[in-house]
Amino acid sequence: MLEKVVSVDLIEIVENGVVQVRTKTAILEDGKQISGTFHRHVVAPGDDYSKQDARVKAICVATHTAAVVAAYKAAQAAKGV
Numbered sequence: 001m002l003e004k005v006v007s008v009d010l011i012e013i014v015e016n017g018v019v020q021v022r023t024k025t026a027i028l029e030d031g032k033q034i035s036g037t038f039h040r041h042v043v044a045p046g047d048d049y050s051k052q053d054a055r056v057k058a059i060c061v062a063t064h065t066a067a068v069v070a071a072y073k074a075a076q077a078a079k080g081v
Contacts, residue, residue, distance in 0.1 A: 016075065019063065
């Protein structure tokens, strides 16, 4: 029997408050992984994270304070982004 399992397997917070998320998609046959791929995305301070994994949401709530969001936006504006 084949089974597809998608899970967030790595969450990192970088200095500027950006949360990096790695999602693993594994294809299992009789419980043993036969294939796997990874996808990465970021959640920047100020981004909507309401549809993220529960653990990612919890980290964003804790790290994306008003001060962090303001500092991130100011740094982006200084870069012209």
